[in-house]
Amino acid sequence: MKKKVITIIGGGTGGYVAAIRAAQLGAEVNLIEKEKVGGTCLNWGCIPTKALVYSAKTYSDIQNARRFGIEVEDASVNMKRVIKNKDGIVKQLVGGVEFLLKKHKVNVIQGTADIVDKKTVSVDTKKGEEVLKTDYIIIATGSNVKKVPIKGIDTEGILTSKEALDLKDLPESLAIIGGGVIGMEFAFIYSAFGVDIKVVEYLDDILPGVDKEITNELRSIAKRERIKITTGAQVTEIKKDGNFSVKYIKKDEEDILDVEKVLIATGREPSFGGLSLDKLGIETEGNAIKVDDTLQTNLDNIYAVGDVTGKILLAHVASHQGIIAVENIMGQEKKVDYDVVPSAIFTKPEIATVGLTEEEAVEKDIDFTVGKFPFRANGKIKTMNKRKGFIKIIIDKNTHQILGSSIIGVHATDLIHELTLAIKNELKIEDVIETIHAHPTTSEVIHEAALDTIGGALHYVRIN
Numbered sequence: 001m002k003k004k005v006i007t008i009i010g011g012g013t014g015g016y017v018a019a020i021r022a023a024q025l026g027a028e029v030n031l032i033e034k035e036k037v038g039g040t041c042l043n044w045g046c047i048p049t050k051a052l053v054y055s056a057k058t059y060s061d062i063q064n065a066r067r068f069g070i071e072v073e074d075a076s077v078n079m080k081r082v083i084k085n086k087d088g089i090v091k092q093l094v095g096g097v098e099f100l101l102k103k104h105k106v107n108v109i110q111g112t113a114d115i116v117d118k119k120t121v122s123v124d125t126k127k128g129e130e131v132l133k134t135d136y137i138i139i140a141t142g143s144n145v146k147k148v149p150i151k152g153i154d155t156e157g158i159l160t161s162k163e164a165l166d167l168k169d170l171p172e173s174l175a176i177i178g179g180g181v182i183g184m185e186f187a188f189i190y191s192a193f194g195v196d197i198k199v200v201e202y203l204d205d206i207l208p209g210v211d212k213e214i215t216n217e218l219r220s221i222a223k224r225e226r227i228k229i230t231t232g233a234q235v236t237e238i239k240k241d242g243n244f245s246v247k248y249i250k251k252d253e254e255d256i257l258d259v260e261k262v263l264i265a266t267g268r269e270p271s272f273g274g275l276s277l278d279k280l281g282i283e284t285e286g287n288a289i290k291v292d293d294t295l296q297t298n299l300d301n302i303y304a305v306g307d308v309t310g311k312i313l314l315a316h317v318a319s320h321q322g323i324i325a326v327e328n329i330m331g332q333e334k335k336v337d338y339d340v341v342p343s344a345i346f347t348k349p350e351i352a353t354v355g356l357t358e359e360e361a362v363e364k365d366i367d368f369t370v371g372k373f374p375f376r377a378n379g380k381i382k383t384m385n386k387r388k389g390f391i392k393i394i395i396d397k398n399t400h401q402i403l404g405s406s407i408i409g410v411h412a413t414d415l416i417h418e419l420t421l422a423i424k425n426e427l428k429i430e431d432v433i434e435t436i437h438a439h440p441t442t443s444e445v446i447h448e449a450a451l452d453t454i455g456g457a458l459h460y461v462r463i464n
């Protein structure tokens with residue numbers, strides 16, 4: 001039987017995972033990438049930021065080593081090595097993806113693609129134009145930095161997340177415009193390296209969508225780290241005259257920050273990668289490509305996955321969508337479920353969430369109850385001296401079904417998956433309570449918070 005030909009435009013997390021899955025299921029696969037396979041996540045996003053997070057963590061661990069009986073003198077940050085380490089990790093991972101694509105016999109083409117018609121894709125390569133005939137097309141062109149209309153936003157020297165990953169010399173001060181995930185991750189990274197950080201956020205709180213109690217905890221931790229956060233403030237102008245001056249208005253009062261560098265972290269928006277979508281009649285919704293829950297566009301042989309669909313702009317959503325799209329093309333009937341998507345934020349400490357927040361449970365008029373447990377009451381966490389943070393679990397008061405969890409604290413981004421599995425499988429809190437958790441581990445905070453939902457944790461007494 002003739003193999004199905006699938007052509008994927010964009011080799012980021014959505015595109016390259018779709019390519020591997022398609023090859024596994026027996027398709028003939030073309031993958032077109034104009035820059036580097038791995039896309040934003042591997043080259044300029046998830047992985048390089050986490051390399052910097054780990055360097056920052058190492059530096060603060062060394063500064064706090066004395067408590068553990070380890071004497072270290074004169075620790076300092078060498079940004080050139082920090083960046084070199086980050087580049088090395090990215091190179092290895094990109095090489096790994098290239099190897100996997102080769103092993104799966106994916107035809108990787110370096111160049112910029114456009115869709116000529118439903119069954120034809122053209123690629124502008126260094127050697128000239130290449131034309132591919134195809135049965136299916138998957139658009140995985142990702143997203144770009146969203147720039148908000150601020151006077152002077154294009155002033156030379158203003159950083160986006162891409163340049164902020166390559167600062168070989170530390171500035172004395174940095175203003176971060178935007179207190180979302182990317183902005184707050186950079187705030188904690190550069191603060192740990194000793195940079196004076198000022199975050200300006202337009203909304204009334206940082207990290208939109210995250211449980212209020214968690215953002216309050218992060219804000220008080222940030223204050224102790226001397227990260228200055230101003231919310232409900234609109235930046236109106238950025239000027240450069242030696243240093244940068246950042247003008248903002250809060251409650252009708254104008255203020256100006258004087259800083260050495262400015263980072264724009266006002267979010268990201270879907271990018272169509274220059275594809276002729278209008279010509280083909282591919283429907284869009286707002287600034288994203290419109291897809292159904294099988295990732296099919298309004299054209300039956302054209303699919304879209306990842307940030308370009310504007311659903312949830314996260315790498316693990318992009319790769320999951322890539323798999324679902326390919327499985328549908330290959331005859332399986334699968335749908336994406338966006339209700340149970342964990343999110344991981346690499347501030348210090350980490351934050352992770354899944355399912356409903358307390359605010360959402362109230363909004364939905366659910367009869368719920370909350371179990372909580374502070375990290376400082378966990379034995380293993382005490383040995384690490386990472387006492388900050390807590391976990392919340394939200395359950396339906398009547399059925400005891402687990403509805404959501406928010407965690408702030410060490411290893412939060414790993415811990416969230418036990419609860420993700422529980423919510424996905426509609427488990428009740430008793431299923432977690434009756435599961436033996438190894439001692440001493442950070443996962444015991446989940447067990448304790450679960451116990452707290454229906455009668456009280458064993459190693460903590462609430463005083464309220």
Ligand SMILES: Cc1cc2nc3c(=O)[nH]c(=O)nc-3n(C[C@H](O)[C@H](O)[C@H](O)COP(=O)(O)OP(=O)(O)OC[C@H]3O[C@@H](n4cnc5c(N)ncnc54)[C@H](O)[C@@H]3O)c2cc1C
Nearest residue numbers: 010012013014034039040041045113142273306307314315
């Ligand atoms: C600083 C930062 C940190 C982040 N951290 C995290 C994190 O910790 N966890 C997380 O889940 N997510 C994180 N993200 C988000 C994550 O990177 C994205 O959700 C993910 O990369 C989306 O994958 P994608 O395949 O849709 O798009 P991308 O990874 O952006 O890939 C799209 C690819 O398409 C290519 N392309 C575009 N147009 C064309 C064309 N016409 N022809 C050929 N190629 C084309 C591009 O060159 C690009 O490589 C972060 C993002 C940033 C910016």
